[in-house]
Amino acid sequence: MKIAIAGAGAMGSRFGTMLKRAGNDVILIDPWAEHVDKINHDGLQIDTDNGSEQFQIPAFLPQDVDFQPELVVLFTKSMGLVTMLKAIEPILTPETKIVCLLNGLGHTEVIEKYIPKANIFMGVTLWTAALLGAGHVKLVGDGSIEIQNIDPAEADAAKKICAVFDDAGLKATYSSNVMFSIWRKACVNGTLNTLCTLLDCNIAEFGGLPQSNDLVRTIVAEFGKVAANEGVLLNVDEVAQHIAKLYDPSQAGEHYPSMYQDLILHHRLTEIDYLNGYVAAQAAKLNLQTPVCQVLTEMVHAKEQLLVK
Numbered sequence: 001m002k003i004a005i006a007g008a009g010a011m012g013s014r015f016g017t018m019l020k021r022a023g024n025d026v027i028l029i030d031p032w033a034e035h036v037d038k039i040n041h042d043g044l045q046i047d048t049d050n051g052s053e054q055f056q057i058p059a060f061l062p063q064d065v066d067f068q069p070e071l072v073v074l075f076t077k078s079m080g081l082v083t084m085l086k087a088i089e090p091i092l093t094p095e096t097k098i099v100c101l102l103n104g105l106g107h108t109e110v111i112e113k114y115i116p117k118a119n120i121f122m123g124v125t126l127w128t129a130a131l132l133g134a135g136h137v138k139l140v141g142d143g144s145i146e147i148q149n150i151d152p153a154e155a156d157a158a159k160k161i162c163a164v165f166d167d168a169g170l171k172a173t174y175s176s177n178v179m180f181s182i183w184r185k186a187c188v189n190g191t192l193n194t195l196c197t198l199l200d201c202n203i204a205e206f207g208g209l210p211q212s213n214d215l216v217r218t219i220v221a222e223f224g225k226v227a228a229n230e231g232v233l234l235n236v237d238e239v240a241q242h243i244a245k246l247y248d249p250s251q252a253g254e255h256y257p258s259m260y261q262d263l264i265l266h267h268r269l270t271e272i273d274y275l276n277g278y279v280a281a282q283a284a285k286l287n288l289q290t291p292v293c294q295v296l297t298e299m300v301h302a303k304e305q306l307l308v309k
Ligand code: NAD
Pocket: 007, 008, 009, 010, 011, 012, 030, 031, 032, 035, 075, 076, 077, 078, 101, 102, 103, 104, 125, 126, 127, 128, 129, 130, 131, 258, 271
């Protein structure tokens, strides 16, 4: 299959290389010129537990793409989504399918402005990856993906896309309620990412605080109010218990969440507006009260003001 990865940072590079190894015709599209140049000149450097290799895969700046994909995998950061959708419009046909695997909330409504509903497939993934520098990624660990069609008539197309991912070892399953999974993962990110970033700690350190469970339950309950309005029913107890399991150092405890790495370590903007910020903004429109998400969003933005130059 002809596949374009739109947004080839850590995750896009992982998916692109795995789909290419499986025999697909894959290109990477990314706006970071130094990254694109390195990949085309030296290959993508992939570090794994077994060593390092230079993987040959074509990479393009968005404005230079000369390729007509059957499938586009969106893997920008949330704040880069609209720019990428506008940039790739010229290479899309009425048949091009789009899979969105970004973290965060509200992406379907954005994508629907550019792509017919029948061609949009939403997903959520537990794979991870790290970008170490231009043209250089670290790919360790295992993962999975859930994918579902937005248009009820497109379930067969979603299952075919799952098969393409699955054949590449990406462990994809067809979901009958992907929006639930997207919201549940957003609750993980909207608690652990946000709080570890503001408190400057890893997940185990956060879990060891006497306030951790109350903070998590309060935030998840606020997410639940907005989710319910979108037809997604979150069970606060279940989600809070799911999050608490991650405190264990044998799970994710030693890990500093990606928002921490982006903002505190690399002084890059965060996806807060698509997590707690999305909840606060939607709640304001609906006359619902989500004061903690509102304050957390403002605090992360304040931290961005201090750190992002
Ligand atoms: P990333 O930060 O690796 O890359 C995102 C974009 O930022 C890319 O276009 C990349 O080229 C650019 N970029 C990165 N460093 C740069 C630099 N120094 N200068 C200029 N540009 C730079 O993003 P990601 O981690 O692949 O995340 C993509 C999406 O997947 C996000 O929504 C994220 O939340 C989600 N996600 C990530 C992981 C993970 O483990 N990384 C896991 C699950 C979901």
